[in-house]
Amino acid sequence: MNHSISSQPLSSQPLAPLSTMRPATLDKIEKAVRKLFAGFDANEVTMAQIAKTANVSLQTLYKYFGDKQTLFYTIMDRVLGRLAARMMDHLQGIDSVEERLRKTLWVCFDFVDSHPDAVMVLSSISLSRFRNIAIYENEELIGAFLNVLEDGQQRGVLDDTVPLYILFDVFMGFVSRLGVMHIMRQTQKPINADFDELFAILWRAMARP
DSSP: OOOOOOOOOOSOOOOOGGGOHHHHHHHHHHHHHHHHHHHHHHGOOHHHHHHHHHHOOOHHHHHHTSSSHHHHHHHHHHHHHHHHHHHHHHHHOOOHHHHHHHHHHHHHHHHHHOOOOHHHHTBBBGGGGGGSSSGOOOOHHHHHHHHHHHHHHHHTSSSSSHOOOOOOHHHHHHHHHHHHHHHTOOSSGHHHHHEEEEEEHHHHHHHHH
């Protein structure tokens, strides 16, 4: 079920720059957000709960974020920003379309294994609100991945009988569905333990017939 992130009234005071917060404090707030929003309905989570779970003052949360909605989307952008950086790093220096797609899938599944709470939180966000997470507006990240798919079509390696966005949707649907169900089934082994078999399925679905 998709949940909305209702906002409390914005503070009339300008927010303090997040760069001035101690990294350890930001880490604690991130862990609290991931834990609470993965375990409760988003509308039931309060700023007071987040402050208590993170062991920071409520004043600190309002000082840097202003309201629950801003706090939530800022933290999830931070989480996905790390995923984006890893993905971009793994794609550098690789020319093979198959290997680039393989690396991208591995990084996504590694994220599922290392951040199951974040995956469940993201799965609960209404599609209409995904744009509130700044990383989804990152043209460099999305463009880099789409370039892999477009290059694959132009080389005759990936299926070119469907539009580019269809290949993108196939990949994202594959990752999100498998990732969420892997977590919900509480599977003991990591999802990447079956990586070769899973990639073979994805490759057959996306490769040129």
